[in-house]
Amino acid sequence: MSHENSSSQDAPPAAPARHFIHEIIAGHVQAGRYGGRVGTRFPPEPNGYLHIGHAKSICLNFGLAREFGGTCNLRMDDTNPTREDVEYVDSIRHDVQWLIEGWAEDSLTLKKVGDASGAGVSGKNRGGTPLEPFYASDYFPQIYEFAVELIRKGKAYVCDLSPEDTERYRGSPDRPGQDSPFRDRSAEESLALFQRMRAGEFPDSARTLRARIDMSSPNIWLRDPVLYRIRHTEHHHTGKQWCLYPMYDFAHCLSDYIEGVTHSICTLEFEVHRPLYDWILEALRLPRELPRQYEFARLNLGYTVMSKRKLLQLVQDRIVTGWDDPRMPTISGLRRRGYPAEAIRHFCELIGVTKFNGLTDASLLEFAVRENLNKRANRVMAVLRPLKVVIENYEDSRVEMMEAVNNPEDPSAGTRNVPFSKTIYIEQDDFMETPAKKFYRLFPGHEVRLRYAYILKCVAVEKDATGRVVELRCTIDPDSKAGGATAGRKIKATIHWVSAAHALASEVRLYDRLFTVEHPDAQAGGDFKSFLNPKSLEVITDCRLESSLKEAQPGQRFQFERLGYFCVDSKESAPGKPVFNRTATLRDAWAKERQKTG
RNA sequence: UGCCCGAUGGUGUAACGGUAGCACAGCAGACUCUGAAUCUGCUUGUCAUGGUUCAAAUCCAUGUCGGGCAGCCA
Numbered sequence: 101m102s103h104e105n106s107s108s109q110d111a112p113p114a115a116p117a118r119h120f121i122h123e124i125i126a127g128h129v130q131a132g133r134y135g136g137r138v139g140t141r142f143p144p145e146p147n148g149y150l151h152i153g154h155a156k157s158i159c160l161n162f163g164l165a166r167e168f169g170g171t172c173n174l175r176m177d178d179t180n181p182t183r184e185d186v187e188y189v190d191s192i193r194h195d196v197q198w199l200i201e202g203w204a205e206d207s208l209t210l211k212k213v214g215d216a217s218g219a220g221v222s223g224k225n226r227g228g229t230p231l232e233p234f235y236a237s238d239y240f241p242q243i244y245e246f247a248v249e250l251i252r253k254g255k256a257y258v259c260d261l262s263p264e265d266t267e268r269y270r271g272s273p274d275r276p277g278q279d280s281p282f283r284d285r286s287a288e289e290s291l292a293l294f295q296r297m298r299a300g301e302f303p304d305s306a307r308t309l310r311a312r313i314d315m316s317s318p319n320i321w322l323r324d325p326v327l328y329r330i331r332h333t334e335h336h337h338t339g340k341q342w343c344l345y346p347m348y349d350f351a352h353c354l355s356d357y358i359e360g361v362t363h364s365i366c367t368l369e370f371e372v373h374r375p376l377y378d379w380i381l382e383a384l385r386l387p388r389e390l391p392r393q394y395e396f397a398r399l400n401l402g403y404t405v406m407s408k409r410k411l412l413q414l415v416q417d418r419i420v421t422g423w424d425d426p427r428m429p430t431i432s433g434l435r436r437r438g439y440p441a442e443a444i445r446h447f448c449e450l451i452g453v454t455k456f457n458g459l460t461d462a463s464l465l466e467f468a469v470r471e472n473l474n475k476r477a478n479r480v481m482a483v484l485r486p487l488k489v490v491i492e493n494y495e496d497s498r499v500e501m502m503e504a505v506n507n508p509e510d511p512s513a514g515t516r517n518v519p520f521s522k523t524i525y526i527e528q529d530d531f532m533e534t535p536a537k538k539f540y541r542l543f544p545g546h547e548v549r550l551r552y553a554y555i556l557k558c559v560a561v562e563k564d565a566t567g568r569v570v571e572l573r574c575t576i577d578p579d580s581k582a583g584g585a586t587a588g589r590k591i592k593a594t595i596h597w598v599s600a601a602h603a604l605a606s607e608v609r610l611y612d613r614l615f616t617v618e619h620p621d622a623q624a625g626g627d628f629k630s631f632l633n634p635k636s637l638e639v640i641t642d643c644r645l646e647s648s649l650k651e652a653q654p655g656q657r658f659q660f661e662r663l664g665y666f667c668v669d670s671k672e673s674a675p676g677k678p679v680f681n682r683t684a685t686l687r688d689a690w691a692k693e694r695q696k697t698g
Numbered sequence: 699u700g701c702c703c704g705a706u707g708g709u710g711u712a713a714c715g716g717u718a719g720c721a722c723a724g725c726a727g728a729c730u731c732u733g734a735a736u737c738u739g740c741u742u743g744u745c746a747u748g749g750u751u752c753a754a755a756u757c758c759a760u761g762u763c764g765g766g767c768a769g770c771c772a
Contacts, residue, residue: 117711118712119711123714143772144772145771145772147771147772177772179771179772180771180772182771183771183772262770263769263770266769266770267768267769267770270768271768272700272768273699273700273701273767273768274699274700274701274768275700275768276700277768304770305770307770308770317701318700318701318702319701319702319767320700320701320767320768321767321768323768326769326770328770329769329770330770331770345770347769347770347771347772348771348772349772352772368703368704368765368766369765369766369767369772370766370772371702371703371766371767372701372702372703372766372767373767374702375702395703397704397765402709408772450710450711450721450722451710451711452710452711452712453711454704454710454711455703455704456704456705456710456711456765457703457704457764457765457766458709458710458711459709459710460709460710460722461708461709461710461722461723463709463722463723464709464710464721464722464723466722467721467722467723468722470734470735474734474735479732508732508734508735509735538733540733541733549731550731551731551732552731553731555731582731587731591731592733593731593733594730594731594732594733595732596732659732659734661732661734662732662733662734663732664734686732686733686734686735687733687734687735688733688734689733689734690733691733692733693733
């Protein structure tokens with residue numbers, strides 16, 4: 101964001117994390133495996149938006165490529181046309197680009213539009229040629245030829261079993277499967293049938309191509325897994341060219357090989373697929389050194405859900421406003437919420453990479469964003485829930501400009517002038533008619549400091565018919581502003597304020613965690629949606645903001661002093677009428693104190 | 699009752715046979731024109747039982763607990 105300080109640019113570069121995959125790769129590089137080259141890939145299926153769990157994988161794959169001077173291919177893993185869409189490929193491209201911008205762009209490898217060879221163009225060599233992500237579907241012709249090769253070698257056969265029978269013959273984890281009656285089909289016959297499958301002669305699911313491995317293997321994925329299935333469905337990238345689509349297991353290892361990937365990093369649930377990954381590549385007797393698969397634990401974050409299925413449900417059921425709702429753990433949601441890419445990357449660094457399936461504390465993400473924004477976000481005064489204050493000993497028409505520091509963490513951010521006048525707004529929370537224990541803000545007869553202005557004393561309280569406090573009558577110590585005779589007086593509390601006449605009325609959205617329980621998908625017998633937090637969004641429409649905020653641009657981030665970090669909503673703000681999203685609250689010792697004392 | 703993987707404070711992670719450390723969270727204090735930030739201090743841990751070894755979080759065995767695998771999904 102160009103409006104923010106540059107101080108974040110000189111933050112010390114985080115040392116690359118050491119973890120088991122890092123060690124494996126470092127070992128390979130040292131031993132000269134793959135000619136010392138490192139090639140990774142990030143292979144999302146374009147059937148949903150990317151989330152913070154994908155960010156972990158992106159940071160891992162791009163981080164490794166970056167550190168070892170290698171490449172990381174962005175590849176659409178699009179082998180199932182029935183659930184994929186270009187809307188998703190566009191969002192994925194954008195999110196990946198945004199996340200790695202200024203960090204690992206040089207490692208990002210794309211390809212020339214229309215090129216299906218698997219050859220990439222990495223960031224360093226990017227010219228004017230239009231580029232696009234890799235697509236597994238670009239390799240359908242090659243993958244088809246590999247399948248033919250497997251049939252010729254007697255390692256695959258066409259099977260006529262129905263989906264139901266295929267399942268039946270597969271057996272179960274503790275019971276071996278049975279050979280398909282078509283298992284002994286000759287290579288010639290399988291070849292002919294496979295060609296007819298491709299020609300569209302058979303309806304969906306009528307036949308499959310299967311690997312001939314071992315129906316009694318303890319590993320279910322080795323029980324003659326399906327390699328190809330018939331789907332008379334148009335594909336978002338290849339159109340109507342195919343009615344035959346490869347399965348993940350067949351397409352993935354081959355795509356890796358075609359692209360020259362060396363280290364194929366995926367999540368734990370694919371661990372049992374690794375023998376199949378290796379089997380396919382080895383069965384083909386390929387000339388080049390083979391890629392290998394390594395698995396790590398996916399991210400689980402407290403108070404949210406991470407599966408694309410569940411996130412999609414939240415979108416479809418209108419529980420959130422879309423994939424980019426600021427409450428969503430999606431990259432686009434976090435971005436709209438105000439999370440800088442750098443903060444997300446730092447979070448991914450903090451959580452580490454292991455094979456342990458844990459649940460990461462939501463407070464770690466909050467820590468990452470606070471730490472980042474504390475250094476880069478300009479301070480500003482904003483009153484979310486206004487309480488009118490009239491200063492009795494201040495002239496009616498007088499307006500003073502008070503000099504305020506933009507960012508105490510960054511002197512280069514400079515200062516600004518904030519107008520002060522007789523009638524101001526303060527935060528309702530900063531006043532208590534009868535002060536609670538340890539409350540040292542404003543109450544009748546008591547003094548607080550107005551940030552960058554005078555010491556203020558409450559002399560009277562005005563209420564409406566219902567007894568609600570609607571206005572405070574106060575006086576100031578006229579010598580107490582900066583440089584004044586009594587400026588040095590020690591006052592326990594400093595509160596923020598906004599001049600009523602100059603204030604910008606604005607809408608602010610307060611976001612809280614989406615769920616009320618830390619692990620919504622692990623609740624016994626519970627539908628995760630029954631644990632939604634009804635207070636995950638609070639819209640406040642009559643906030644009074646410092647006038648300088650009138651020019652705030654979409655995406656710009658601020659610290660509202662004493663309240664938290666806020667970001668101008670990029671969708672619903674209008675020129676001169678910014679809408680703010682709360683990214684995170686500030687730590688709040690008083691809130692804790694209040695909770696303790698009840 | 700099959701196969702694969704895992705287990706270190708509340709949470710996440712380090713220690714690669716030789717002093718269990720870091721971060722977050724929590725607690726207490728200092729400082730403060732943000733009850734923020736910053737600084738200081740503190741609490742809390744090797745799943746269990748055996749074995750190998752001068753020495754085990756680390757190696758071995760058994761058990762316990764947790765996760766994954768039976769899509770023509772990825």
